[in-house]
Amino acid sequence: MTAEELRTLFRDYAGPTKARRFALQLRADKQSESSLSYRQRRADLRFWQKQLWDQFSQQYAGVPQDLGPIQDALLWCDVHHLPLEDGQAIPGNGFLSFGPVREEQFPFGQGFWTIVCPACVAACRQWIFDSR
Numbered sequence: 001m002t003a004e005e006l007r008t009l010f011r012d013y014a015g016p017t018k019a020r021r022f023a024l025q026l027r028a029d030k031q032s033e034s035s036l037s038y039r040q041r042r043a044d045l046r047f048w049q050k051q052l053w054d055q056f057s058q059q060y061a062g063v064p065q066d067l068g069p070i071q072d073a074l075l076w077c078d079v080h081h082l083p084l085e086d087g088q089a090i091p092g093n094g095f096l097s098f099g100p101v102r103e104e105q106f107p108f109g110q111g112f113w114t115i116v117c118p119a120c121v122a123a124c125r126q127w128i129f130d131s132r
Contacts, residue, residue: 001060001062001063001064003069003072003073004073006063006064006069006073006074007073007074007076009056009060009063010022010056010073010074011078013056013059013060014052014056016078018052019074019078020078020107022049022052022074023074023075023076023078023084024107025046025049026049026070026071026074026075027075027084027108027113027115029046030071030075030115031113031114031115044067045067045070053065053070075115077107077108077117077119077120078107079104079105079106079107079108079117079119079120080117080119080120080123082117082118082119084108084115084116084117085115085116085117085118086114086115086116087114087115087116087118087121088113088114088116088121089108089109089110089111089112089113089114089116089120089121089124090109090110090121090124090125090128091110091111091112098110101127102124105120105123105124105127106119106120106121106123106124106127107120108120109121109122109123109124110124
């Protein structure tokens with residue numbers, strides 16, 4: 001099963017909101033790994049993710065169970081259809097109206113993240129420029 005097939009199946013199974021929440025948590029855990037010792041790093045999904053993934057994997061044969069392939073497939077921007085990569089998000093603390101716009105246009109481009117969607121970062125930068 002390819003990463004694209006896995007993403008599509010999981011998004012169809014979990015729905016877009018849960019699938020994005022799942023990806024956001026994967027990103028948060030992966031980013032925090034860089035500041036942790038080897039023993040402290042997460043080797044598995046969080047409890048709620050594990051429950052959802054187990055239910056999903058019972059429906060589809062060939063779904064990976066190791067964290068690495070799951071991250072490879074699901075660390076993905078569902079808005080711009082691009083993989084998340086190392087980079088720097090736009091902090092943007094001064095923009096209180098980010099909330100709904102961020103969810104729709106740049107969910108992986110704003111905040112204090114180093115794993116981002118480059119198109120989300122560009123869209124966020126453009127939104128800030130257009131909002132001045």
